[in-house]
Amino acid sequence: MNFIEQFILEDIRAGKNDGRVHTRFPPEPNGYLHIGHAKAICLDFGSAERFGGKCNLRFDDTNPLKEETEYVDSIKEDIHWLGFDWEDREFYASDYFGRLFDFATDLIKRGLAYVDDQSSEDIAAQKGTPTRPGKESPFRNRSPIENLDLFKRMNDGEFEEGSRVLRAKIDMASPNMHMRDPVIYRIIKRSHHRTGNKWKVYPMYDFAHGQCDYFEGITHSLCTLEFEVHRPLYDWLVDRLRTGDYRPRQIEFNRLNLTYTVMSKRKLQELVILKLVKGWDDPRMPTVSGLRRRGYTPESIRNFIKSIGYTKFEAINDVALLEHAVREDLNARVPRVFAVLNPVKLVISNYPAEKYEEMEIINNPGDENMGSRLVPFSRELYIEKDDFKEDPPAKFFRLGPGREVRLKGAYIIKCTDFRRDELTGEISEIICTYDPDTKSGGPAAGRKVKGTLHWVSAAHAIDAEVRLYDRLFNHEDPAGQKYHDFKEFLNPESLEILTGCKLEPSLAEAQPLDKFQFQRIGYFCVDEDSMPGNIIFNRTVPLKDTWGKVSKK
RNA sequence: UGCUUCGUGGUGUAACUGGCAACACGUCUGACUCUGGAUCAGAAGAGUCCAGGUUCGAGCCCUGGCGAAGCAACCA
Numbered sequence: 144m145n146f147i148e149q150f151i152l153e154d155i156r157a158g159k160n161d162g163r164v165h166t167r168f169p170p171e172p173n174g175y176l177h178i179g180h181a182k183a184i185c186l187d188f189g190s191a192e193r194f195g196g197k198c199n200l201r202f203d204d205t206n207p208l209k210e211e212t213e214y215v216d217s218i219k220e221d222i223h224w225l226g227f228d229w230e231d232r233e234f235y236a237s238d239y240f241g242r243l244f245d246f247a248t249d250l251i252k253r254g255l256a257y258v259d260d261q262s263s264e265d266i267a268a269q270k271g272t273p274t275r276p277g278k279e280s281p282f283r284n285r286s287p288i289e290n291l292d293l294f295k296r297m298n299d300g301e302f303e304e305g306s307r308v309l310r311a312k313i314d315m316a317s318p319n320m321h322m323r324d325p326v327i328y329r330i331i332k333r334s335h336h337r338t339g340n341k342w343k344v345y346p347m348y349d350f351a352h353g354q355c356d357y358f359e360g361i362t363h364s365l366c367t368l369e370f371e372v373h374r375p376l377y378d379w380l381v382d383r384l385r386t387g388d389y390r391p392r393q394i395e396f397n398r399l400n401l402t403y404t405v406m407s408k409r410k411l412q413e414l415v416i417l418k419l420v421k422g423w424d425d426p427r428m429p430t431v432s433g434l435r436r437r438g439y440t441p442e443s444i445r446n447f448i449k450s451i452g453y454t455k456f457e458a459i460n461d462v463a464l465l466e467h468a469v470r471e472d473l474n475a476r477v478p479r480v481f482a483v484l485n486p487v488k489l490v491i492s493n494y495p496a497e498k499y500e501e502m503e504i505i506n507n508p509g510d511e512n513m514g515s516r517l518v519p520f521s522r523e524l525y526i527e528k529d530d531f532k533e534d535p536p537a538k539f540f541r542l543g544p545g546r547e548v549r550l551k552g553a554y555i556i557k558c559t560d561f562r563r564d565e566l567t568g569e570i571s572e573i574i575c576t577y578d579p580d581t582k583s584g585g586p587a588a589g590r591k592v593k594g595t596l597h598w599v600s601a602a603h604a605i606d607a608e609v610r611l612y613d614r615l616f617n618h619e620d621p622a623g624q625k626y627h628d629f630k631e632f633l634n635p636e637s638l639e640i641l642t643g644c645k646l647e648p649s650l651a652e653a654q655p656l657d658k659f660q661f662q663r664i665g666y667f668c669v670d671e672d673s674m675p676g677n678i679i680f681n682r683t684v685p686l687k688d689t690w691g692k693v694s695k696k
Numbered sequence: 697u698g699c700u701u702c703g704u705g706g707u708g709u710a711a712c713u714g715g716c717a718a719c720a721c722g723u724c725u726g727a728c729u730c731u732g733g734a735u736c737a738g739a740a741g742a743g744u745c746c747a748g749g750u751u752c753g754a755g756c757c758c759u760g761g762c763g764a765a766g767c768a769a770c771c772a
């Protein structure tokens with residue numbers, strides 16, 4: 144149990160809010176959800192679930208300059224995909240604009256809010272600094288009657304944007320900057336995605352959030368650490384709004400940071416706008432939609448989040464942990480198939496040209512229930528270029544002149560010769576002989592050979608495009624470098640597109656989002672752009688490659 | 697020279713509120729293998745930011761340092 148759930152448990156035991164637990168997930172619809180939001184979603188929905196409570200979905204749509212319906216739809220889809228449900232409790236901060244306006248009016252009447260006619264620059268200048276107190280606005284002591292009139296006229300559209308704001312009257316000398324008469328309402332003359340042109344005046348986050356929590360009966364309002372300093376203001380406002388004992392409690396936790404990526408919506412949006420990636424759901428993006436398209440499962444994301452925990456200190460999590468989580472999940476649930484990414488032809492000289500067999504191949508050695516399939520085998524095959532070396536180095540256990548290897552699920556073959564392309568000098572064809580007694584399950588099948596290769600039959604293979612993804616950035620913390628823009632660290636090799644890959648024919652019918660392990664290579668997922676006859680696979684994550692490490696040394 | 701929060705292996709988290717610092721990832725080694733990459737086993741790696749104090753006993757409590765992050769948007 145993390146520290147937040149411990150707090151919740153203590154509140155339940157203390158009898159607060161009649162033992163009720165009600166949380167909320169409050170995204171601003173100004174971008175797509177990323178895995179950091181998934182961390183919040185798992186906490187908000189997860190802790191409610193754990194204590195038999197409820198979790199609302201509430202769009203924090205207080206700024207019509209930034210928010211759009213497109214984002215609302217994607218956010219809902221992503222939350223459902225992750226496996227959470229808000230039932231009929233889909234709310235919007237804009238649902239409460241009327242009540243918030245009334246509350247603001249009430250504060251004015253009580254002498255706790257005033258209209259300030261100054262520019263934002265002047266207000267900022269008077270705000271002071273964290274080490275120096277602020278100065279009071281010359282408009283601070285306007286009468287409630289005048290304030291009421293001005294506030295109403297602000298909302299009637301009489302004044303220009305930026306000409307006036309409503310401020311809470313708290314304490315310009317407070318050591319907490321957020322208590323120095325924060326702006327709570329500003330004029331925005333822009334159509335809102337839900338309320339249209341009804342309002343000319345919109346509440347700020349600080350004025351909306353806690354009050355919305357209160358209106359919805361939220362008991363625990365969980366948010367990230369940077370809102371810690373907002374809590375006194377949150378409490379100040381709720382205390383002036385509430386009439387009974389009930390009050391929502393804000394608790395903060397650390398946001399998710401991942402190595403080799405960026406996690407702010409602003410930066411992600413920048414990548415999208417500058418077309419440095421192919422949209423919010425580019426498989427290299429840490430967005431929920433990107434991860435989905437990349438081949439991640441909701442379970443793997445949830446397991447990852449479970450493993451990193453919730454604390455009060457900022458951490459940078461190793462992507463290796465995320466990758467481990469997908470491998471672990473996919474390993475158990477996904478069939479293995481043969482796919483040759485960089486094909487080279489292999490001819491078995493003593494295998495009759497007209498002969499054809501179907502080899503039975505186990506789908507998942509870890510799970511008998513996943514059964515087996517038949518894979519066509521013939522005289523001409525494709526294997527990986529990397530699986531043959533003219534001059535095999537030490538510890539290279541694959542094919543080379545005179546060497547024997549097993550073709551997985553088929554025969555042991557021996558390389559007798561190879562041909563070279565006269566123009567390029569590349570190996571163009573490998574000639575082998577096979578031993579009929581070594582067929583899997585056959586009399587000499589137990590013979591030891593150094594390696595096992597995957598293969599596809601040349602005549603039966605289907606072509607495919609395969610997209611290999613690598614980390615988007617080649618710096619562990621691209622956004623944390625003072626003197627460099629994060630975009631300087633973009634990895635130019637984050638996407639490699641392979642065409643003419645050869646796949647076993649069972650893959651011809653694979654549908655978008657279908658997932659497989661390409662034996663000896665990695666986990667792959669059919670891309671959304673894939674069509675019958677033009678199949679496209681995304682590499683989710685490679686298998687751990689010990690030869691790769693050895694060969695680099 | 698303000699306020700708030702926080703310092704536990706390389707990384708992320710634990711440690712039943714005082715009882716031999718545990719787990720995962722990563723790293724390394726080995727076994728096995730018809731995935732070199734599946735699978736399994738093992739090892740190395742921190743004495744808990746520092747200094748005092750309380751205590752039989754401190755990662756946990758107290759005092760004082762040091763360090764880090766957040767906070768000065770009419771963003772959320």
